[in-house]
Amino acid sequence: MLIRIVKLSFHEENIPAFLENFELMKTHIRNSPGNQLLELYQDKHNPCVFFTYSYWDSEADLDNYRNSALFDEIWTFTKKLFNDKPQAWSVDKLVSLQ
Incomplete structure (x- = not known):
């Protein structure tokens, strides 16, 4: 499993x-082949900063999503709203306690 973390920073008026x-798009993203989880977080101290966490069966599934018409539509809309360059990490989960 691959976990993708993306940091997004927006102009306040664009939030x-x-x-x-x-x-509108979250269910479409979540229903993308290979997606197991989609979460959105907002920074407690800077409300202009958001993080998405998504779990993917494989890097190929993430790549297929990133090369899809759905991603293109979402990214074309979203990138106009940024106040800083987005950052992204692909990570492996090493430990999870519940």
């Missing part, structure tokens, strides 16, 4: 547009 679009 409602981002959240509205995320609400």
